[in-house]
Structures are given as structure tokens and as C-alpha cells.
Amino acid sequence: MSTRVLVVDDEEDLCEILQFNLEGEGYEVDVAYSAEEALKKDLKSYQVILLDVMMGKISGFKLAKMIRQEMKLSVPIIFLTAKDGENNTLTGFSLGADDYISKPFSVREVIARVKAVIQRTRSEGGYEGKKLTYREFELDDAGKQLIINKKVIELTKKEFEILYLLMDNPSRVFSREDMMNRIWTDEVVVMARTVDVHVARLRKKLGKYGHYIRSKPGYGYYLEHE
Amino acid sequence: MSTRVLVVDDEEDLCEILQFNLEGEGYEVDVAYSAEEALKKDLKSYQVILLDVMMGKISGFKLAKMIRQEMKLSVPIIFLTAKDGENNTLTGFSLGADDYISKPFSVREVIARVKAVIQRTRSEGGYEGKKLTYREFELDDAGKQLIINKKVIELTKKEFEILYLLMDNPSRVFSREDMMNRIWTDEVVVMARTVDVHVARLRKKLGKYGHYIRSKPGYGYYLEHE
DNA sequence: GTAAAGTGTAATCAAAATGTAACAACCATG
DNA sequence: CATGGTTGTTACATTTTGATTACACTTTAC
Structure with a gap:
């Protein structure tokens, strides 16, 4: 089964870069340029959702809340925020949590996070001990x-x-x-x-x-x- | 009784991310965007307080001192500090069983710390010699x-x-x-x-x-x- | 039944993964 | 500011696995 990732961000360039690189890592990548567009997708079919916090009408947070509270989905979400952090090298760990990455970020970093999240959910869900x-x-x-x-x-x-x-x-x-x-x-x-x-x-x-x-x-x- | 957490930080995005994730972990999360706002809360009702050191008029440290010395509360506090090279001006800071995390941090790390702190206060006294x-x-x-x-x-x-x-x-x-x-x-x-x-x-x-x-x-x- | 296509498997060589010594950086401690 | 202990990295030796080939054997098509 291939791993599906959804990128939701209104910056088209950014989406393309992420898509290109994540696909290079072997993921199947889907893109949505707004929360509304994202809602049309079959959200539960993704293993990870990359979500920009700052977007048009519906913010990333609202979308996240809808996904969690209304749709009752537990898809891992990684937030992309505009607050520029300096050098985020990151590897923290705790099960079941979402994560965030500050823009500008390196593609390498995003990929590392995505991998980490997938790894985590794999070894957490019905996969482990199967x-x-x-x-x-x-x-x-x-x-x-x-x-x-x-x-x-x-x-x-x-x-x-x-x-x-x-x-x-x-x-x-x-x-x-x-x-x-x-x-x-x-x-x-x-x-x-x-x-x-x-x-x-x-x-x-x-x-x-x-x-x-x-x-x-x-x-x-x-x-x-x- | 559900576990209540207070997040005090002036970066709204960050607060929301933390709130979203901590709630996802089953905590009841309250947010304050300044020390003044935090003081209006019933501080003794929280099991943990996440406190940004760098904030508007009243710094996180001052707030912590007020909480500890004036209000005589022993709520565990986790400081969020901006990571600067010559850190460790903090090490001498011993207001109890507090903890601090440097920004930028990963959400997972914060959650791990919160869990650890709660775990610690829960099982106080009973030494866990597993x-x-x-x-x-x-x-x-x-x-x-x-x-x-x-x-x-x-x-x-x-x-x-x-x-x-x-x-x-x-x-x-x-x-x-x-x-x-x-x-x-x-x-x-x-x-x-x-x-x-x-x-x-x-x-x-x-x-x-x-x-x-x-x-x-x-x-x-x-x-x-x- | 026979030829052609498909499958089973030992042997071989190449590639990947692992084991480990040696070194350098780090850090707490006296 | 040495000192010993811990840690991370590299380089090279060794082990294990993997890919391919060749040939024997089976099945299928006619």
C-alpha cells in the first residue's frame, strides 16, 4: 500500500515543491489550495496531512478542528506556520501528537517529519503486534x-x-x-x-x-x- | 477529574497549536496571551502551566515568581524559552520541580514533558522502582x-x-x-x-x-x- | 507425444548490512 | 584545565542477504 499525503496550502509554488519532493520519496501526494478544496477530498484516505495555518477564509486550525471534531478523523496533521523560527532541527517524540513546522523550512525537514509521523502511526495502530x-x-x-x-x-x-x-x-x-x-x-x-x-x-x-x-x-x- | 493545562504565550499560533494537540491528548486546555490575562484565571485549578519566558510587560519569570511567592502555589511550571546561544542563565533557577523547553521545540516534546510532569506529580512519594x-x-x-x-x-x-x-x-x-x-x-x-x-x-x-x-x-x- | 513455455533450485557473484576498533568531541568533576 | 568517562563518527573487516544464471524438471498447447 502506498502512503498518501495531502498538502493544503494556498501558496502554489510551495505546494509544488513539497509535492515534487515528497513524491521523490515515494509518497503519493495530493494537493489542495484551500480548506474548501481539501474538504472535497476523501480525507480519511491520507496517512498524513500537511496543513498551512494561514489560508483564505478557513484557517488551517479551523480545518483541523473540523477534521478532528466533526469528521472524527485521527489522521496525523502537521501544521505549517508562518512564524519564522531560526534553525528547527527536530526530532522530539511523543505518541499521537500532531506537529508543526515553521516557515521558512527546509524540504528535508518536512520530509523528516512526514517520515517520523508515518513511522509513528505505523507502529502505533493495528500494525504493531499484528x-x-x-x-x-x-x-x-x-x-x-x-x-x-x-x-x-x-x-x-x-x-x-x-x-x-x-x-x-x-x-x-x-x-x-x-x-x-x-x-x-x-x-x-x-x-x-x-x-x-x-x-x-x-x-x-x-x-x-x-x-x-x-x-x-x-x-x-x-x-x-x- | 480531567487534567487541566494552562498555556501562557503571546504567540497566538503557537498557543493554538499547543491547545489543539494537548486537547487531542485528552487534556483540558486554557490559553492566556499575556501574564495579566493569566492572572485572571484560577491558577490553582491547573495541573500544569506552560509559560513563555519572553512576553510583553510581565515576563514569564515574574509571573512564575508571583505564582510561587505571592500566591504560594506549587503548580508545576514548564517554561518555554527562546533558545539563545548563551543559555543556562536558567540553571540557577530553582523554584521547585519546574522544567524548561527551548524554542523552537517540537510539539511532541512539549507533550512528552507535560505527560512526564503529570506522571511525576501523580506518583509523588511512591518511588517507582520498576x-x-x-x-x-x-x-x-x-x-x-x-x-x-x-x-x-x-x-x-x-x-x-x-x-x-x-x-x-x-x-x-x-x-x-x-x-x-x-x-x-x-x-x-x-x-x-x-x-x-x-x-x-x-x-x-x-x-x-x-x-x-x-x-x-x-x-x-x-x-x-x- | 512433442515442442514451447513455465517453474524449481543449486551455484555463483555482487551488494547490502552488520560488527567493531580507533579516534575525536564533549562534559562533568575535581 | 587536566582527567576519565561517555558519546558520535568513521573506516575497515566480516557476515548476511540478494540477484542472476544455468540447467533440470513440469506443465501447457497443439
Whole structure:
């Protein structure tokens, strides 16, 4: 799942710069030039909202309050304020809070914040401690390990990601391309056969359960129906 | 009883951001844009007061003195100070269990402090000597030391914090970023490799138990399953 | 049944991640 | 203003993982 970010600011230049850079980081970026425009979006579909405090009729604060109080959304919000701070190097931390950045800010800084916020919400919400199960498999996301009948099986990152994908959507067939898109970042391009090799290694580690992962010739891989 | 917080600062944006975020944390937040305005409030009804040092006619310090000496209140005060190079004119300032944060700060930091202060005043008297154990490790939070088979091992602060984090969540994998965020809270940014070095030093002190701390390539560090 | 396409997997080399010593900066303390 | 302890960074050694290729084997299409 790609991470979606919404930028709400009436300065078009700024929006473009942010959009360009955040997209460069692999985020899917949407832009709104006013609070009204932002309200037309499906706000709950974003992982982070960057919000200018000073804007046309409806201020960023009002919008934030609407988002929180009326729409009852808990999307993390990062405020952009015009008060110029000097050098904001920042890394504070506390769970569940929004944040603010003073203009002028460096793009680097914004990206750092966005990453931090996403990181935080990831490890906070249902993501942490998430355990996927399929037959005798128990995939422990926090521990990045697989447990089969109380036995721990260590997986490499790629193996973990492949198994995670499959167990998250059992009985769905994933083409090699699907997997490449989901598991490998855009900059990295690998051969389709590479997927096969990883699946083979994963199967080997699964021992007698290896055949739970099945291949459908011409289509891809999937988990056998329970 | 809900926890009441008063924010006193002449920067309206900042006040709003703090109010918004603290309310998001479940606090009841009141705002005053000047010392005079603050004095009209029922100051003893707050559990914490966030106070800007630099403000109009009456400075934050003066207000604090009035609160402490004339009104004889012991409400915890957290000062917000403008960060200037030759700081520490503050260190001599000991009006009790107060705290101060330099601007520019991150909202997360403020919230963390507020939580800490409230926590502290709540559990006053009852000393919290939390002890974590994992296999033959016994981590004494009060003494900030590790005991293995009756033997005391002195740890540096960072070592202690890393071990504490791991022992508090055994078998969970912490990325270097996780650790940086949790352990280097203040406005310090360190390289990810710095975490590695600390882990290495910690392992060395743990001697033959060093391998209890394991690394998972691509993910981070965790405590070996017992 | 046979050819073509698709898949399984061992072996190999390259790349990434980790372990750690060494050094420099920092800081509290006497 | 030395001093020892702590901390952050770098550089290099080592380990682990990852990508590709080659060849054996299976499935599919006709």
C-alpha cells in the first residue's frame, strides 16, 4: 500500500515543491489550495496531512478542528506556520501528537517529519503486534518472524515480505509483477525470476509446509486453499 | 477529574497549536496571551502551566515568581524559552520541580514533558522502582544498573536505555529509527550506525550473554526468544 | 507425444548490512 | 584545565542477504 499525503496550502509554488519532493520519496501526494478544496477530498484516505495555518477564509486550525471534531478523523496533521523560527532541527517524540513546522523550512525537514509521523502511526495502530495466521503458520510482524507449531523460523526480509503478502491475502494469486511492485521499491528493478528464487528459498524454510505456497503456471503464486 | 493545562504565550499560533494537540491528548486546555490575562484565571485549578519566558510587560519569570511567592502555589511550571546561544542563565533557577523547553521545540516534546510532569506529580512519594527481567538479566530502573547472577554491571545511559527498551518488549524487533526516536528524544539527530556502536558496546559488557541481543538484517535489533 | 513455455533450485557473484576498533568531541568533576 | 568517562563518527573487516544464471524438471498447447 502506498502512503498518501495531502498538502493544503494556498501558496502554489510551495505546494509544488513539497509535492515534487515528497513524491521523490515515494509518497503519493495530493494537493489542495484551500480548506474548501481539501474538504472535497476523501480525507480519511491520507496517512498524513500537511496543513498551512494561514489560508483564505478557513484557517488551517479551523480545518483541523473540523477534521478532528466533526469528521472524527485521527489522521496525523502537521501544521505549517508562518512564524519564522531560526534553525528547527527536530526530532522530539511523543505518541499521537500532531506537529508543526515553521516557515521558512527546509524540504528535508518536512520530509523528516512526514517520515517520523508515518513511522509513528505505523507502529502505533493495528500494525504493531499484528499477527497473521494461516493454517499452522503464525506470522509475527513485531518480531519479524514466523512461528509454526511453537517453533520459530527466521526469515530474511524478502522472505518475510513475500509470506506477509500471501498470508495477508490468502487464496489470491499474485503475479511476479504484483510482487515486484509491492515488495521492491520503484528504483529497484529485478528479474521476474528473482521472485521465483525467493519463493523457492521460502518454501525450503517452511519444510514440509512448503507446498502450501503454490504456483499457478502463467499467473503466479498463491496460498493453497485451507 | 480531567487534567487541566494552562498555556501562557503571546504567540497566538503557537498557543493554538499547543491547545489543539494537548486537547487531542485528552487534556483540558486554557490559553492566556499575556501574564495579566493569566492572572485572571484560577491558577490553582491547573495541573500544569506552560509559560513563555519572553512576553510583553510581565515576563514569564515574574509571573512564575508571583505564582510561587505571592500566591504560594506549587503548580508545576514548564517554561518555554527562546533558545539563545548563551543559555543556562536558567540553571540557577530553582523554584521547585519546574522544567524548561527551548524554542523552537517540537510539539511532541512539549507533550512528552507535560505527560512526564503529570506522571511525576501523580506518583509523588511512591518511588517507582520498576525492575525488568529477562533470562538472567535483572534491570533495575531505580539504580540504573544491570544485575546478572548477583553481579552488578554498570551501564552508560545510552546502554541502559537500549537494554531497557529491548527488555521492555522482548522478541520485538526495533529498527534503528525506532531506537533513535525513543532514545534520542531531544533535538539530536544521530546516524543510524551510532545505534550499532552502542549495541556493540552493550554486547561487550554483557560478555557471554551478549548474543542475547540479536540483529535482524534489514530490520534492526531484538532479544533472542527465551 | 512433442515442442514451447513455465517453474524449481543449486551455484555463483555482487551488494547490502552488520560488527567493531580507533579516534575525536564533549562534559562533568575535581 | 587536566582527567576519565561517555558519546558520535568513521573506516575497515566480516557476515548476511540478494540477484542472476544455468540447467533440470513440469506443465501447457497443439
